[in-house]
Structures are given as structure tokens and as C-alpha cells.
Amino acid sequence: MSSAEEFKQQGNAAFVAKDYAKAVELFGKAIEASEQANHVLYSNRSACYSSLKKFKEALEDAEECVKISPSWAKGYNRVGAAQFGLGKLEDAEKAYKKALELDSSNKAAKDGLEQVQKSQQSRQQMPDLGLGQMFNDPNLIEKLKNNPKTAELMKDPQLVAKLAQYRTNPQAISQDLFSDTRLMTIMAALMGIDLNMGAASDAQSAPEAPMNTAAEPAETTSSSEPESKKEEPEKKETEPEAMEVDENGSQLAAEEEKAEGNKLYKARKFDQAIEHYSKAWELHKDITYLNNRAAAEYEKGEYETAVETLTKAVEEGRELRADYKIIAKSFARIGNAYHKLGDLKKSIEFYQKSLTEHRNADVLNKLRNAEKELKKQEAEKYIDPEKAEEARLQGKEYFSNADWPNAVKAYTEMIKRAPEDARGYSNRAAALAKLMSFPEAITDCDRAIEKDPNFIRAYIRKASAQIAVKEFAAAIETLNAARSKDSEVNNGANAREIDQLFIKANSQRFQPGDANETPEQTYQRAMKDPEVAAIMQDPVMQSILQQAQQNPAALQEHMQNPEVFRKIQTLIAAGIIRTGPR
Known part of the structure; x- marks a missing residue:
């Protein structure tokens, strides 16, 4: 576990x-x-x-x-x-x-x-006490940040989060209003009430009023003077509202700069596009502008500069709590830039970071391709013919000493050092066969034949492994290919070994389970073999067999044809055609 x-x-x-x-x-x-x-x-x-x-x-x-x-x-x-x-x-x-x-x-x-x-x-x-509209103001937080009376309070992220919740649940403020004194300050600022003035009147008007009526206008809440004092904060509130309008205007201007940059980018005027994207970023902090600027830098071939811009986009995006999809795009573009710089490891690292932020099929394909490319690159760097020969000789020594596992390791090293040398695969197949790993041996022989189609030893080793796993029909096919190649390139030098394996494959292929097997049982067992079934269903062979029943000498004539000879030999091995005394 x-x-x-x-x-x-x-x-x-x-x-x-x-x-x-x-x-x-x-x-x-x-x-x-x-x-x-x-x-x-x-x-x-x-x-x-x-x-x-x-x-x-x-x-x-x-x-x-x-x-x-x-x-x-x-x-x-x-x-x-x-x-x-x-x-x-x-x-x-x-x-x-x-x-x-x-x-x-x-x-x-x-x-x-x-x-x-x-x-x-x-x-x-539930009644919202008229607070719903107040807290639905999209510029509420910015107004409070710009108000001198509440700016310090807005530095508390928990309080800011609480205010954001009131936007969807304004009734909740009635529950919190008297338990959190900061909310009283915020409410007063939003309504234009001066809490300092209210506090003085509450504390002093009751005892002072009977003694000093001259001071009463300044201390009381019953005269017309407080109405004018209520208007003062309202006038002060106009300043943050104006700043909010300026910010919206800046965002609009930034979008206009971005649009102009996009036009220039499509026209492949990358320097001018970069200028407009930079202005857009200065006007309004949106990392899309940095991503676009990096795209223009990338197209100019300034890959390192693009990486710097995109790194800044990620850092700023984290601070601004940007959409994770946009940050994912920044990471992906860093990966593209590193790929162009030939740093595949860095490219892979940033594709993976991009996918961590947001899974995207295009980025996933780029990651897989980069990983394949890196694997190929590392394999090519590892190639060394001299060290491959050292590994081959070492493997041969291990093989001679019957140390099959180490022989496999040595031949594997040879393959890595010289992947185009068919001998490495064939030799490893021989060691694997000794370890009874016949399927792996067959695979290695296929690789050897792929590298060198005239490598007869690979065919022979493959057929031996196929016989070991009782793939007799496949072994015979391999041996037929070996015989053809051997005759073509070696003047039949390996014919005897090939024939011995052919006889072995054929004899084991149709070996009866019972010595007293009847002809009917033999026929039923043999017909389970796909090749035998195909031969027996071949109209030409059916005609030849019918002739042979009436005139056995006719069979000898037909066997002059190599293809017919092969099929007849298969039927003889299967026991369908019986030779010798009955």
C-alpha cells in the first residue's frame, strides 16, 4: 500500500x-x-x-x-x-x-x-433595508479605497470579501452591522454622514444644552446647520467618483491600443504592434496585453525577450488574480519560445505548467511532441560506434560464460550506442531465448530484420523462438523467407540449418496426441489449422487430390510445382496424406 x-x-x-x-x-x-x-x-x-x-x-x-x-x-x-x-x-x-x-x-x-x-x-x-442597490454598485470597492475615511479599512482582504458577499446577500448586513463597527464607518461614508460630528453631539448636547444655548447650534442635531454639514461629505465623494470614471476611460483607451496593436500584428508590423500593446498595459493592467506583446516579440524571433514578457505576465497575473486560462496561455507561449531556443527540457516544463492551469488539447499535443523530440535527441547524443563495439564484445563474453542477464544488458547498451546495427538486436534475441523470453526475442529479431533484411541469422533465431512458443505456421513462414534470402545472398550456406528447423516445425505442428488416432480424428485435428483448412478448400488442390486417389503417379507430376509441393508437404505433415505401408 x-x-x-x-x-x-x-x-x-x-x-x-x-x-x-x-x-x-x-x-x-x-x-x-x-x-x-x-x-x-x-x-x-x-x-x-x-x-x-x-x-x-x-x-x-x-x-x-x-x-x-x-x-x-x-x-x-x-x-x-x-x-x-x-x-x-x-x-x-x-x-x-x-x-x-x-x-x-x-x-x-x-x-x-x-x-x-x-x-x-x-x-x-426578507427586506434588504434599501441596501441592495448600494452594494450592487460595481465600483463600490474602488470608491471605498479612494475615500480617506475608509481607505485604511479596505486593506483588510477579509473585510473586502465580506462586502463582496453583501452584493448577493444584502440582508446579511443587518446581522453584521452592530457586531462589526467598521461596517458603521463604511455605511456612514456611503450615505455621506460624518460620524465624528454625530459622536460629538451625542456626547455633549444633552448636558451642555441647558447651560449654554449659544453653543447649541454647533452641538445639537435639531437646527438647520447639520443639513449643510451633511452636504460637505457628499461634495468630497465626488473626487473618488471622478477617479473611477478616469479608470474606466483608461480601460477603454487600453482596449483601443490593443485593437490597433492587433491590426499591426496581422500586418506583420511587429515593432509598432509592440508599442501599442505596451501602451495598453500602461493604461490598464490586463495580462492579455503582455501576452499579445510577447506574441509579436516571438514572431520577430526575439524568443528570450518574449520569455521575459511572459514571465512578467504570469507574475502580474497572480497578483491580479487573472483567469487561470490566460495564465495557462502565458505558460504555453513560454514553452513555445523555449522550443524555438532549442531548450526542450524547459519547453516541456512550461507546457506542463500550462496544463496544470488549464488542460488544452493543443498544448497537450505540443508537450507529447516535445517529449518525443527530447527522447530522440538524447538517444542521438548517446550514439557512439566505438562504445557499441565494446558493449558487443562484452556481451559476447557474458554469453560465452552463460551469464544471460548480463549479456542482455550489454547488448542493450550496444543497441543504444548503435541503434542501426542489426547485430545488437539479433544477439540480444539469442540471450533472451536462453532466458526463455521468447516473445521479446521474436520482437528483437523483427527489429534486426527491419534494419538488415538480408541478415539470415535473425530469421533463424526468430523461427527457433516461434517454434518454442508453438507458433509453427509462423515459424514455417519465417523459414521460407530465410531460405529465399539465403539462396539469394549466401548461395544457400544456411540451407541445412533452415531445413532442420523446417522439419522440426512441421513435425511438432501436427504431432498427434494419441498414437492410435484414427484417420477421421487426424482429419478433424488437422482441419483446425488455418493453413490446412485453406489448402483443403482450394479448388485446384481438391482436383489434384482427387486425381491422386485414382492415379498416385499423377501426384508426383504435380509436385514439380514448388507451391503445390509445399502444400502437399504440409498435408503429409498433418497426416491427411499418408505415405508408406498401410
Whole structure:
């Protein structure tokens, strides 16, 4: 059992015991120990975080789960549970509906969706105290950041996240308003109320009013003066609103620069395109502009510059929380640039990073091609004829000493050093045959024949291995090819060895299981062989056999034909044609 599996089982036990903190720790260790990303482990840890009410962490794990396994319905249940815990009912509803798309019988998804929809109905029935419109302002956060009274508060990411939640659930603020004093400050800033003035009147107007009515206008809330004081903050609020408009204008201008850059890119005016993409980035921080600039640099052949630009895009994208698909594109383009620079290892590294962010078929193909190219490159660098010869002689010595495993290792080294030398494959086949690894030996002989079709020894070794695994028909085919090649290139030097193997293959091919086998049993057994069946169904052979029954001498005439001779020999070996005394 792997350590990852052990941690997983321990985590399951802790979860059952409701020790959720311990379960989180154990599932985390299982994730670290896993050789490959495991969606189940992220799902389990998400469930633990939800039980601990740590819904942000639960959502992160749930999203990782569905990224690894997009077709696993249970992962979307985890997303739905975390979103529900965060009060994001619409997102929770989408997640549960996605789970039901994948698995219509998913009870957990049905229950979760029902709970979400009930909460949505309750939320709609609750009054939002007029806060819905206020918190739906898309520029709310920026306004608060630019307001001197709330700018410091906006440095707290948890508070910013809470305000974002009010956008979908404004009723929740009525529950938090009196427990979090910061919300009072924010509400006052949004409504244009000066809390400092209000605090002074509350503290001082009651005791001071009867004693000093002259001071009353400055201390009380009953005169007309506070109305004018309420207007002052409203005038101050115009400044951040104007800044917000400027930002939107900058974004629009940036998009115009990008569009111009795209036109120039298509016209292959890359220098000018780069200028426009750079201006777009200066106007508005969107890493798409950096990705586009890098594309132009890539087309110019400035691959190292493109890598620098894309590295910056990734770093800035992390800070800006850019869409993971855009970051994936940055990584993929870094991989492309390194491929052009000839650094395949770096190229592979960044393709893998891209796929970690977002799985894309095109990038996956590039990764596989780069891995193949690197493997081929490394193999070519390893080629060395002199060292190949050293390995061959070493293998020969091991073989002579009956040290078959080391002989295999030595011949494998020879093959790596000289992959086009047929002798390496043939010699390794001989050693593998000694180790009874006949299928591997046949494969090596095929490689040897592929490298050198006239290498007779490879044919002979292949046929021997085929006989060993009872592939008799295949062995005979190999021996026929060997005989033809031997006659063509060696004047039949290996004819005797080939004939001996041929007889062996034929005799074992149709060896009867019972010495008292009847002709009918012989015929039935032989007809199970595909070649014999084909011969017996051949109309020409049927005619020849019929003639032989009436005139045995006619068979001798027909056997002058090499093809007929071969078929007759096969039938004799099968016992269908019997020779000698009866």
C-alpha cells in the first residue's frame, strides 16, 4: 500500500471520528505523497474544511477537484457546498445543477439544490433595508479605497470579501452591522454622514444644552446647520467618483491600443504592434496585453525577450488574480519560445505548467511532441560506434560464460550506442531465448530484420523462438523467407540449418496426441489449422487430390510445382496424406 493511500485511510478514519482538523492534515499529506493529482483527495479535504466552516479553503479544494476530474459529479457537490457556506447562492445553484447534468440520480446534489433554492426564496422575502442597490454598485470597492475615511479599512482582504458577499446577500448586513463597527464607518461614508460630528453631539448636547444655548447650534442635531454639514461629505465623494470614471476611460483607451496593436500584428508590423500593446498595459493592467506583446516579440524571433514578457505576465497575473486560462496561455507561449531556443527540457516544463492551469488539447499535443523530440535527441547524443563495439564484445563474453542477464544488458547498451546495427538486436534475441523470453526475442529479431533484411541469422533465431512458443505456421513462414534470402545472398550456406528447423516445425505442428488416432480424428485435428483448412478448400488442390486417389503417379507430376509441393508437404505433415505401408 502506498503512503498516499495510508494517509487517505487515516484521513477517512479521522473524518468519521469528526476530528476534522486532523483529517485536513492527513488528506494534505496524502495529496503531497501522491505521484499524480488525485481528485478524490481534494474532494475529501474540501468536505473537512466545510465541516470546519472554512468555506474559502473548501472552495479552493473543490475547484481543484473539478479541474482534475471535470466529469466527476461529486466534485461539483463540494463546490456547491462551499459556495453555499460563503453565501453565494447563485454559484452554489450552478454547481449543484452541473452535478445533476453529469449524474441525474445524484441525491446529494438534489438535496443541496433544494436547500439552496429554499434559501433563495427566504432571502427574497426578507427586506434588504434599501441596501441592495448600494452594494450592487460595481465600483463600490474602488470608491471605498479612494475615500480617506475608509481607505485604511479596505486593506483588510477579509473585510473586502465580506462586502463582496453583501452584493448577493444584502440582508446579511443587518446581522453584521452592530457586531462589526467598521461596517458603521463604511455605511456612514456611503450615505455621506460624518460620524465624528454625530459622536460629538451625542456626547455633549444633552448636558451642555441647558447651560449654554449659544453653543447649541454647533452641538445639537435639531437646527438647520447639520443639513449643510451633511452636504460637505457628499461634495468630497465626488473626487473618488471622478477617479473611477478616469479608470474606466483608461480601460477603454487600453482596449483601443490593443485593437490597433492587433491590426499591426496581422500586418506583420511587429515593432509598432509592440508599442501599442505596451501602451495598453500602461493604461490598464490586463495580462492579455503582455501576452499579445510577447506574441509579436516571438514572431520577430526575439524568443528570450518574449520569455521575459511572459514571465512578467504570469507574475502580474497572480497578483491580479487573472483567469487561470490566460495564465495557462502565458505558460504555453513560454514553452513555445523555449522550443524555438532549442531548450526542450524547459519547453516541456512550461507546457506542463500550462496544463496544470488549464488542460488544452493543443498544448497537450505540443508537450507529447516535445517529449518525443527530447527522447530522440538524447538517444542521438548517446550514439557512439566505438562504445557499441565494446558493449558487443562484452556481451559476447557474458554469453560465452552463460551469464544471460548480463549479456542482455550489454547488448542493450550496444543497441543504444548503435541503434542501426542489426547485430545488437539479433544477439540480444539469442540471450533472451536462453532466458526463455521468447516473445521479446521474436520482437528483437523483427527489429534486426527491419534494419538488415538480408541478415539470415535473425530469421533463424526468430523461427527457433516461434517454434518454442508453438507458433509453427509462423515459424514455417519465417523459414521460407530465410531460405529465399539465403539462396539469394549466401548461395544457400544456411540451407541445412533452415531445413532442420523446417522439419522440426512441421513435425511438432501436427504431432498427434494419441498414437492410435484414427484417420477421421487426424482429419478433424488437422482441419483446425488455418493453413490446412485453406489448402483443403482450394479448388485446384481438391482436383489434384482427387486425381491422386485414382492415379498416385499423377501426384508426383504435380509436385514439380514448388507451391503445390509445399502444400502437399504440409498435408503429409498433418497426416491427411499418408505415405508408406498401410
